[in-house]
Amino acid sequence: MIKSLLIANRGEIACRIIRTARRLGIRTVAIYSDADAKALHVRMADEAVHIGPSPARESYLVGEKIIAAAMATKAKAIHPGYGFLSENADFAQAVIDAGFIWVGPKPDSIRAMGLKDAAKTLMANAGVPVTPGYHGEDQSPDVLKMEASAIGYPVLIKAVAGGGGKGMRRVDAAKDFDDALESCKREAASSFGDDRVLIEKYILSPRHIEVQVFGDSKGNVVHLFERDCSLQRRHQKVIEEAPAPGMDEATREAVCGAAVRAAKAVNYEGAGTIEFIADASEGLKGDRIWFMEMNTRLQVEHPVTEEITGQDLVEWQLRVASGEKLPKSQDELSINGWAIEARLYAEDPAKSFLPSVGSLDHFDLGDEGRIETGVEEGDAISPFYDPMIAKLVARGDDRAEAIAELAAILDEVEVWPVRTNAGFLFNALLQPEFGAADIDTGFIERHLEDLVPDAEPDDAIRRGAAAIALAIDEGKESIGGLVGFRLNAPAHTGVALGRHGEFRTASPDEGEFAAVSGFRDDERVVAFYEGNAYEFELTARGSVGGHGVADGVITAPMPGKVTAVEVSQGETVTKGQRLLTLEAMKMEHGLTAPFDGKVTELGAQAGSQVTEGAILARVEAAEG
Template identity: 80%
Template sequence: MIQSLLIANRGEIACRIIRTARRLGIWTVAVYSDADAKALHVRMADEAVHIGPPAVAESYLRGEKIIAAAKETGAEAIHPGYGFLSENADFAEKVIKAGLVWVGPKPDSIRAMGLKDAAKKLMADAGVPVTPGYLGEDQDSKRLQKEAGAIGYPVLIKAVAGGGGKGMRKVDASKDFQDALESCKREAASSFGDDRVLIEKYILSPRHIEVQVFGDSHGNVVHLFERDCSLQRRHQKVIEEAPAPGMDEATREAVTSAAVRAAKAVNYEGAGTIEFIADASEGLKGDRIWFMEMNTRLQVEHPVTEEITGQDLVEWQLRVASGETLPLAQDELAIDGWAIEARLYAEDPAKGFLPSVGKLEHFDLGEDGRIETGVEEGDAISPFYDPMIAKLVARGDTREEAIGELASILDEAEVWPVKTNAGFLFNALLDEDFGDARIDTGFIERKLDQLVPNADPDDSIWRAAAAVATAEDEGDPAAGLAGFRLNAMSQPSASLGHGGEFRRVLLDDEPIAAASGFRDDERVVVFYEGQAYEFERAARGSVGASAADGALIAPMPGKVTSVEVSRGEKVAKGQRLLTLEAMKMEHGLVAPFDGTVTELTAKAGTQVSEGTTLALVEANS
């Protein structure tokens, strides 16, 4: 067995690999950029080596620095995780030539599956069903359009070197083909340095089914069953589950056997995924599932496979890389239960899923299920890397149980001030069509408006915020900062502001949302069904409300982006007076009551510190 391992990656996958390595008694080495100097994977590893500036092109994609770090620390092997250099055959070759163990497939296998057109030809020769389409060398635009017409619209134009949804265009009619082709080729050239494309038949009711395969250096190949990754947004997976709903044994045998043939065709070693597209218009059927591509690495969604098989796939990788045979034969593997994974991203669904960055001042994902993350409370979400905060994984004896467990985890997720898609994921899980497994890859786009949570709190959430604001602390006067789950009412009212609206909320016998929350001197934050709602406390003044004496105080360091009133101007309660930008988000500061602006120190374009008085409003007499 390998005794020391360098992980050429970051974030949650680096932490996940370190956990398995530690359990196996393997010494671990992390690499990190300037932006990750204090990251969790660095803190977890036995040793860490700095490899460059934050930009991936100057750090995590610098293969020579990573190999040098392995040599410097005496690491025997390199595990690439996923993304970055994990499917770079040239890097894998250099690792091997440097006398190190590469925890992944052979470079020739990576190359064989690296180009979509060549991979499809190889699969067709191996008897693996492939999607109808054109894979020819002739890239003349007129020839491509002719082939698209012969296939029949709608078609999909795909970059041969593509991945992650880039270099892909759906075309519904011949008149749109040339514009889509030019756009696709530009994106492919920019993203992959290769503008060649292939044409595929577009499947009208597509399900994304993939099979986990594993091979060793002794010629053994097995599958660990299938996953369904149909819930996607812009070709990026959002929710994955195993096994695939609606998969009968005959169809499972057809698709998993095809996956094993595909892996054997390239003499595959290590963890890999064979991805298929299924026409699910009449349910899953073996003769309507076609090969799309192979990912020659560990997948983001591998935990759901681990949960239903009871296997640690990273341990399998390390054992195979050490020259051992596969831990289990095919007839020793079985499906037990159901697992679902949701990708928790730092993004704001209410603002078109824009990334959200900044410090995780409050971060609690609970203790239920399986949480795969690379951050802890106090860490920061960086603008330099993928915005995934965590993978939330739930297992149950049935699909219904797994859905319920994951929905509960999302409901109780507490992340602030960074925005997340937890509420969006919660809504997707509880959607009736999802529950009935009426899903395909267009599910999210069709339902987007109803899945994005309302950013404005309803009356029950206002009341929950008031309960948090007035709850009695137990012992430590700062206890409210730790967060708590609401139980009973305490004080009768609280003055709160949200999004420019100011209210005095009375706590009587009306219902309160079953929320959790925390407070500090300036704000109350309530978490409900994955969504975070921030309220400003009138006692201190800030966003959405002001102090009783009319002072508008900066709630955090930021930049004044606009001042919408002047000194001496009469203002109405709730009127926005100025806007503060902090952590790439805008915060409106409003008048607490009808009155006159008697002081105005804020100036557009200036930076202000937390606690700075920006304006003063005097109430009408």
């Protein structure tokens, strides 16, 4: 067994790997950037090495620095986690050439599956069904557009070297193809250093089904059953579960068998995931499920597979990398119960899911279920990395029980002042269609209006906040002098609670109040309910100056890099027209005109770094 391990990653996956390594008696080495100097994974590891500035391209994506850190700490193996360099075959080879154990598949396997076009050809030759599409070498826009028309709209443009939802655009009509292609290629080049794309038929009732596979150096390959990852927003997985709803044994045998054939076709070793797209218009059927791609690494959603199989997949990785055979054979693996996972993101659904950064002054995810996180109270969410701050995992004897358990976990989420999508996730679980497993990858888009929580609290929540404000202090304190409460307010008392500077008296004895939790300090009350956070002012803070869309000023909603300026000064624009594109937290965010008018000011150039609140453009409303 490996005796010392460097983890070439950060956040919750680094913490996850450290926990298993510690249980196995393996010494762990963390790496960190400037932004992560005080991060949880750094505090957990036996040793930690600084590898550079905050941007990933100057730290976590620099293979030479990581290998140097392994040499300096006398680590014997390197685990890449997921993301960053986990599927970089050149880095894997460099690790092996430097004399370290690579905890992952062989570089040749990564290369074989890393380019989606070549992988589809390889899979077709191995008898694995593939999605109809264009995977050719000719990348000229005219040829790509012609192929899209031949396939038939809607189509999906995908980065050849892509992953994690980056570099993907759905196109519904030929008139939208050019803009979508340009945006996709730009994001692909930024994320992967490769702007090549392929075109696929977009399945209109798609389910995203993936199969966990594992191979060893002895030639053994098994599957650990399937997961359903159909609930997605902007091609990013949001809620995942195992097993897949509606999967009968015959279909399971067909799709899992195809996954094993796919892994064997590239002599696969270690953990991998074969991803399939299913046409679920008539339910899940073996002849309507097609190979999409293979992820040659551990997946974010691997905990749901662990929960239904009772296996530790990180331990499996470490044992296989050490030269051992797979811990279990296929006939020793079985499904036990149901598991469901929600990704808790630092983002604000009420503001079009803009990422939220800052200090976690109040951070409590409760003590139910399985929580995978890389932060603690007092830590900070930076703008440099993915906005996922935790994975919340529930298990039940059946799907209904698992859903109920996860809803209860989300109801207990307390995060402030960083905003999260917990309320959005809670609403998704309670949608009748979700409970009935009437799902596909368009579920969130169809129900978005119902899923995004109301930005303003109702009267019951306001009365609950009043109870917090009037409650007797229990003496519980947390960072910043915040205090807990118990519902013991005097009868017939009220308190003035402000929202956006407007105050209204509320009293807990005016009627039923929501069963909120929360805290207060000298200036505010923050109430948490069904995953949502609501702030109420206790004292007037004075007027706050600034700009807003009403006066046509477009400001940066967060720190980031301007990747494109799509208008010029003096240009006439229409409401909703994209003016600039800002890249932050690994995603592109389009900033659009708030109304018809003329661009009278441009405050940024493509390639420039901007701070939150910086004025990027100004639009003067059209007359009349």
